[in-house]
Amino acid sequence: MIHLLLQAPSESTGQNALMTSAPVTPADFWLPEGASTFAPQVDFAFQFVAWISYFFFVLVVGLMIFFAIKYRQKGREAYARGPSHHTMLELGWTIIPTILCVFMFWFGFRGFIDLRTPPQNSYQIDLTAQKWAFNFRYPTGAASADQNLYIPVGRPVKLVMRSEDVLHAAFIPAFRVKHDIVPGRYSTLWFQTDHVTEGWNDSDPLKQKFHHFFCAEYCGKGHSGMYAKIFVLPQADFDLWLEKQGRWMDDLKGDELWQVAGPKLFGRCASCHSLNGSAGTGPSWQGLWARASGGAGSDGKLDNGRETYTSLIGPGKKFENPESYVRNSILNPGDHIVVPYGNVMPTFRGQLNDLAIDAIIGMMKNLDKFDAKGKYIGGAPIAAK
Amino acid sequence: MTTSSHTGHAQSTDNYLTFTRGIKSWMFTLDHKRIGVMYLVSVLASFFVGGLFALIVRTKLLTPGEVSWIDADQYNQAFTLHGAIMVFLVIIPSIPGALGNFVLPIMLGAKDVAFPRLNLFSYYLWVTGAFLSVYALLAGGFDTGWTFYTPYSTTTETAGVIPVVMGVFVLGFSSIFTGLNFVVTIHKLRPPGMTWFRMPLLLWALYATALIQVLATPVLGITLLLLIIERAFGIGIFDPGMGGDPVLFQHFFWFYSHPAVYIMILPGMGIISEIIAVHSHRQIFGYKYVAFSSIAIAIFSFLVWGHHMFTSGQSELMNVVFSFITFSVAIPSAIKVFNWLATLYKGAIVLNTAMLYGLAFMFLFTIGGLTGLPLGTLNVDIHLHDTYFVVAHFHYVMMGSALIAMVGGIHHWWPKMFGVMFSEFWGRIGCTLVFVGFNVTFFTQFMLGSQGMPRRYYMYQPEFQTYHVISTMGAYCMALGFFVTAAYLLHSLFFGKKAPANPWGGRSLEWQCTSPPPHDNFSTTPSVGNPYDFSDVRWNEAEQGYEIDPNAVPSKDTH
Numbered sequence: 001m002i003h004l005l006l007q008a009p010s011e012s013t014g015q016n017a018l019m020t021s022a023p024v025t026p027a028d029f030w031l032p033e034g035a036s037t038f039a040p041q042v043d044f045a046f047q048f049v050a051w052i053s054y055f056f057f058v059l060v061v062g063l064m065i066f067f068a069i070k071y072r073q074k075g076r077e078a079y080a081r082g083p084s085h086h087t088m089l090e091l092g093w094t095i096i097p098t099i100l101c102v103f104m105f106w107f108g109f110r111g112f113i114d115l116r117t118p119p120q121n122s123y124q125i126d127l128t129a130q131k132w133a134f135n136f137r138y139p140t141g142a143a144s145a146d147q148n149l150y151i152p153v154g155r156p157v158k159l160v161m162r163s164e165d166v167l168h169a170a171f172i173p174a175f176r177v178k179h180d181i182v183p184g185r186y187s188t189l190w191f192q193t194d195h196v197t198e199g200w201n202d203s204d205p206l207k208q209k210f211h212h213f214f215c216a217e218y219c220g221k222g223h224s225g226m227y228a229k230i231f232v233l234p235q236a237d238f239d240l241w242l243e244k245q246g247r248w249m250d251d252l253k254g255d256e257l258w259q260v261a262g263p264k265l266f267g268r269c270a271s272c273h274s275l276n277g278s279a280g281t282g283p284s285w286q287g288l289w290a291r292a293s294g295g296a297g298s299d300g301k302l303d304n305g306r307e308t309y310t311s312l313i314g315p316g317k318k319f320e321n322p323e324s325y326v327r328n329s330i331l332n333p334g335d336h337i338v339v340p341y342g343n344v345m346p347t348f349r350g351q352l353n354d355l356a357i358d359a360i361i362g363m364m365k366n367l368d369k370f371d372a373k374g375k376y377i378g379g380a381p382i383a384a385k
Numbered sequence: 386m387t388t389s390s391h392t393g394h395a396q397s398t399d400n401y402l403t404f405t406r407g408i409k410s411w412m413f414t415l416d417h418k419r420i421g422v423m424y425l426v427s428v429l430a431s432f433f434v435g436g437l438f439a440l441i442v443r444t445k446l447l448t449p450g451e452v453s454w455i456d457a458d459q460y461n462q463a464f465t466l467h468g469a470i471m472v473f474l475v476i477i478p479s480i481p482g483a484l485g486n487f488v489l490p491i492m493l494g495a496k497d498v499a500f501p502r503l504n505l506f507s508y509y510l511w512v513t514g515a516f517l518s519v520y521a522l523l524a525g526g527f528d529t530g531w532t533f534y535t536p537y538s539t540t541t542e543t544a545g546v547i548p549v550v551m552g553v554f555v556l557g558f559s560s561i562f563t564g565l566n567f568v569v570t571i572h573k574l575r576p577p578g579m580t581w582f583r584m585p586l587l588l589w590a591l592y593a594t595a596l597i598q599v600l601a602t603p604v605l606g607i608t609l610l611l612l613i614i615e616r617a618f619g620i621g622i623f624d625p626g627m628g629g630d631p632v633l634f635q636h637f638f639w640f641y642s643h644p645a646v647y648i649m650i651l652p653g654m655g656i657i658s659e660i661i662a663v664h665s666h667r668q669i670f671g672y673k674y675v676a677f678s679s680i681a682i683a684i685f686s687f688l689v690w691g692h693h694m695f696t697s698g699q700s701e702l703m704n705v706v707f708s709f710i711t712f713s714v715a716i717p718s719a720i721k722v723f724n725w726l727a728t729l730y731k732g733a734i735v736l737n738t739a740m741l742y743g744l745a746f747m748f749l750f751t752i753g754g755l756t757g758l759p760l761g762t763l764n765v766d767i768h769l770h771d772t773y774f775v776v777a778h779f780h781y782v783m784m785g786s787a788l789i790a791m792v793g794g795i796h797h798w799w800p801k802m803f804g805v806m807f808s809e810f811w812g813r814i815g816c817t818l819v820f821v822g823f824n825v826t827f828f829t830q831f832m833l834g835s836q837g838m839p840r841r842y843y844m845y846q847p848e849f850q851t852y853h854v855i856s857t858m859g860a861y862c863m864a865l866g867f868f869v870t871a872a873y874l875l876h877s878l879f880f881g882k883k884a885p886a887n888p889w890g891g892r893s894l895e896w897q898c899t900s901p902p903p904h905d906n907f908s909t910t911p912s913v914g915n916p917y918d919f920s921d922v923r924w925n926e927a928e929q930g931y932e933i934d935p936n937a938v939p940s941k942d943t944h
Contacts, residue, residue, distance in 0.1 A: 029832070030831075031768075032836045032837055038764070041764065042764050042765055042767075042768055045759075045762050046759055046765045046768075046835075049758045049759045049762055049765065053755035053756070056719075056751070057751055057752065057755060060723075060726060060747065061747075063726055064729060064744060064747055067726070067729035067730055068736065068744060071729065071731055071732045071734050072733075072734055072735075072736070073733040073735045074733065075924075076926075077733040078666055078890045078919060078922040078931055079666055079733070079919040080665065080666050080667040080731060080733035080919075081667070081731065082667045082728070082731035082732060083670065083727075083730075083731070084668045084670060084671075085670060085672075085673075085674070086727075089727070090671055090723075093719065093720065093723040097715065097716055097719045101715055101716070102712075104758060105709055105761075105763075107764075108708060108761070108763035109705055109709075109763055110764075111763065111764030111765075112701075112704065112705070112763035112767065113701070115764055115767060116701050165536070165540070166540065167534060167536070167537065167631060169696060171772075171837075173836065173837025176764070176767065176768040177767060177768075178696050178768065178770055178771070179696050179698070179767075180697050180698050182625075182631055182697070182698050183625045183626070184625020184629075184631070185698065187698050212837060214839045215839070216696075216771040216772070216840075217534075217771060218461075218534070218537070218841040219537060220461070220537060221458050221461065221528075223842065224457070224839075224842035224843045224844040224845065342542050344542075
């Protein structure tokens with residue numbers, strides 16, 4: 001029976017529901033604004049349970065206060081006569097809650113089946129979660145360069161999710177969806193929204209509207225920073241955006257590569273590496289280039305003190321030049337661990353191409369032209385995104 | 386025969402506190418009352434430490450961003466310690482270990498539990514578990530969350546994971562032995578006349594609890610051993626990299642930890658049944674319904690663990706089945722609340738400190754229970770899972786209900802345990818501060834959660850700050866309430882008025898021996914009647930306490 005229900009998506013989820021169905025549910029005392037097609041269903045079930053709860057809360061607490069006042073002990077009265085049982089009453093308060101519970105279960109069950117049944121025509125986006133970032137990859141092979149999730153409006157979207165390390169969970173409050181991302185298996189999550197987030201391409205971030213994408217399963221130090229924004233785009237804009245993701249670095253000329261691409265790529269590094277010398281989960285980038293190229297700090301310890309930067313990098317050594325060392329540290333992070341940090345960095349093999357690594361190296365070489373948050377503050381004007 | 390014991394003149398130096406002297410007489414005691422008192426002191430000390438960690442967590446959450454005095458790693462350790470201490474060292478052993486040990490044999494009319502040596506051993510296992518936890522803290526701490534979810538717990542770099550898991554393993558056996566002791570005591574040591582349906586409802590609740598302790602806790606033990614084996618020896622059980630399955634750990638863990646929720650709340654419900662009936666001076670309403678609902682809860686508790694895993698990736702069919710069964714637990718819980726409510730009807734209600742805690746429990750448990758309903762409703766739970774809504778819900782049940790019942794029980798039996806009366810004036814102030822503080826702290830967290838604030842977050846979106854600030858202020862208020870409570874209780878130990886044998890007018894057997902009870906509880910086998918038939922209880926002005934009129938005609942009240 002479950003199987004049959006699983007194969008029958010509700011009418012609100014089909015492709016013919018485009019743009020017309022399911023208005024956004026407004027924010028209220030309890031719930032935030034709902035933006036997905038099943039938000040109304042979830043909100044209805046929530047409100048149904050809530051009103052039952054208000055009723056019983058007022059009933060129980062109201063009677064409790066009333067009795068406590070009306071039947072106060074008089075003097076030192078040690079014995080009060082009251083009924084010891086009442087069969088009809090007891091049956092009543094067993095049966096009525098049972099019936100209400102069946103309704104609650106039913107609304108939850110119906111909504112849940114819709115929630116877990118992606119339509120056949122869903123647009124698939126692959127999500128790889130790792131400590132502590134979400135990486136979105138689109139059917140064209142392009143990845144979302146700024147780590148945020150861009151989706152087309154009015155179209156069912158299915159996330160196929162996997163984890164590189166520990167449990168994570170994808171949670172979108174505005175869409176009323178959540179699912180754990182379990183290492184060793186694929187998990188799926190789907191949703192559809194019929195409303196564009198306004199100002200998504202506004203250059204002023206304050207004018208951008210977006211939905212939150214949280215990690216909801218505890219995953220360690222950076223758990224609370226494991227976050228993405230969701231932008232909902234009109235289909236045409238989405239197509240343009242997607243095309244750009246595949247080749248956005250190709251158009252950058254000369255120094256623009258590290259000036260423009262560097263800060264965007266650094267967003268993924270920032271949860272562990274600082275630019276101002278403060279220690280994070282990994283070493284700060286400040287002074288890194290000097291250390292790697294034989295300057296100040298090049299006697300810093302690597303590999304539990306067995307190696308230093310100087311002993312590894314230089315003509316005739318393992319790494320001919322600092323660029324090779326940085327490149328290897330991004331692709332094979334466990335090779336040479338900087339003392340006293342742990343072996344926790346995931347590999348970026350397959351996620352960063354040569355151009356991206358060039359941009360990161362360029363940024364490291366010119367760190368004085370960036371502020372502590374990775375914003376480019378060098379004088380030269382930069383071409384638009 | 387019972388009259389001689391509550392005349393007050395009989396109160397000599399020969400009570401369990403003064404029966405023998407010296408530190409050794411406590412350390413090696415087999416007296417259930419002394420073991421209960423030792424549990425009480427230990428549990429309250431742990432509660433203080435766990436509370437400090439809660440205040441650290443709440444203080445950090447005043448601001449959404451990073452703060453200089455605590456970093457993300459330290460914050461993660463703080464909430465992990467708060468959870469682990471409160472669950473394993475405080476709430477699970479609190480009522481059975483401290484109050485249960487003290488009152489269960491006396492209520493039953495027995496001289497001690499069935500296995501006094503095993504009882505002392507349980508206590509020392511608790512102490513061992515506590516020391517292992519402290520060692521884990523000193524060895525490098527642990528940041529796994531109290532749930533120890535794999536593969537995070539098998540891969541995190543904090544060095545204290547194995548010691549604390551060993552500690553919880555040992556604490557589990559402390560719990561099992563206590564449960565075993567109670568089951569055998571209730572089956573075998575009932576005096577003549579003490580039939581099952583003459584047992585006070587606290588004993589039914591402790592019996593149901595003991596069944597869960599004995600049957601569910603071994604599963605936790607096995608799970609924790611498997612976790613240690615994987616972490617220490619790299620044998621793949623839960624880690625998918627080694628062919629394991631992390632969801633399997635969640636099944637094992639919740640197969641214990643859901644019943645454990647009822648290990649925490651059932652004894653609290655038992656205490657509330659006593660408090661409500663005694664301080665209303667009236668027959669409990671629907672005795673058999675309340676008694677059987679305890680057993681029903683114990684049975685259902687084994688069948689609903691999957692509702693902790695609606696988003697985990699277990700099959701949709703299992704989610705649906707677990708959701709359905711979960712709602713069935715709501716029914717016996719609701720029955721209990723309605724029966725307590727009906728007990729108030731036409732009572733003679735005294736709003737003293739113990740009763741205020743009893744009414745606070747009803748208020749808080751109603752909210753805790755009702756907010757369980759949206760979490761059992763499948764599609765709503767998907768939204769609320771792993772948010773502050775869940776945090777608020779289980780604090781209403783585990784703290785607002787289980788711990789508040791514990792505090793209420795401490796006040797109810799304080800005169801019996803230590804032979805002194807505490808200040809009712811300060812008692813009511815303390816209760817009010819705790820009650821108001823608790824609601825301010827945790828009701829705001831329902832809003833935080835339903836609006837999408839995930840739990841276990843060091844930093845958060847600025848839009849949530851107002852609620853977090855209010856919640857933290859509530860926590861400070863609650864802390865103040867507990868300090869007031871600690872102060873007047875300690876004060877009463879030294880300066881409190883001498884307590885009569887029966888200060889509240891209770892009818893169960895513990896009120897028929899002196900306060901504090903003698904070493905052997907009863908000099909002669911007590912006569913057993915209906916524990917809720919108050920018809921022969923009288924006020925004795927000279928003693929400022931109640932007594933049982935031996936000439937009273939037994940009431941026709943039956944169950």
